[in-house]
Amino acid sequence: MDRALYIAATGARELMRRQDIQTNNLSNALTPGFRAEVAAQRTAPVIGGAGLRTRAYAVESTPGADLSAGPMMATGRDLDVAIQGDGWFAVRTPDGGEAYTRAGGFETTPEGMLVDPAGRPVLDPNGEVIMIPPDTKVQVNADGSISSVPEVDRVQAAQIANLKLVNPPANAVERGPDGLFRLRQGGVAPMAQEVRVAGGMIEGSNVSAVDTMVEMIAAARHYDVQIQLMQNSDQNQRAATQILSMS
Incomplete structure (x- = not known):
């Protein structure tokens, strides 16, 4: 030929x-x-x-x-969270590892586990699964902390958990076949205190x-x-x- x-x-x-x-x-x-x-x-x-x-x-x-960041859309939903600027949410993969996503449309399972839209558990800074107490109305603060919304007979909101927010360099992460991002060299990214989120918002596709x-x-x-x-x-x-x- x-x-x-x-x-x-x-x-x-x-x-x-x-x-x-x-x-x-x-x-x-x-x-x-x-x-x-x-x-x-x-x-x-x-x-x-x-x-x-x-x-x-x-x-x-x-x-x-x-x-690059996608458009921010206001939903008013308590468990919808969008990252402002650079950063990622940490979730647990089916094999027990840690991966990163920008999809912040979280849900809770009947057992109270906080999960991402695909049902993967959302992690806290210690790498543990976040659990939400039953019948609790929550809000996500700008620093990633999750607090219960005080009722009439409560004086102060109680902090329930913290989201693990990471911000590795762009060239240090790569997409996997499942659409999640992981560190190229393996391991897990450290917590990034500078990452900020917006509750009641969700980030669209870029x-x-x-x-x-x-x-x-x-x-x-x-x-x-x-x-x-x-x-x-x-x-x-x-x-x-x-x-x-x-x-």
Whole structure:
């Protein structure tokens, strides 16, 4: 097979992968706390065989995620919490580890456990699961502390727990297959006292539906170009074969 045909075929394949990434981003445009996955291509030389490396092809990769903040939306719900600026909530994964998310639409289980929208337990600064006493109205303060709202016969609110808020460097975290972020080198991030949250708010996805649609259209057009190159390469091969057969 001619190398030009191979390069065009691999280009079409990688553009299909880009479409998959953009489709996933677009499908999460309304998912609270979602971080858009970045799609990028890198050049890879064609290796193998004799002769000079006169051709190269593109390989689709996902070097990271867009960690910019999403829009803040007021809900008025007690357990909806949004991080202001940089930072993450800590949750426990099914394997017992610790991971980080920006999705602050928390719920409580019948047992009183505080969980994220996917049902994962929310952690306190000691790495323990946060429990909310039954029939307790709570509020989340700016420093991540959770307090009971005083009733008429109460004089002072009681602090129930604290959210574990972390703020590792952007280049120190990576997205996992489950959509959660973890430290690249493993381990757990320390508590960050400077992180602030807003109760009664929730952070939306940072995916721009319009920009993503434009990128998908551009990828589709580039895919058509690769298909055209494949067709041209095939026509050139047929023409060369006819010329050789006549000689």
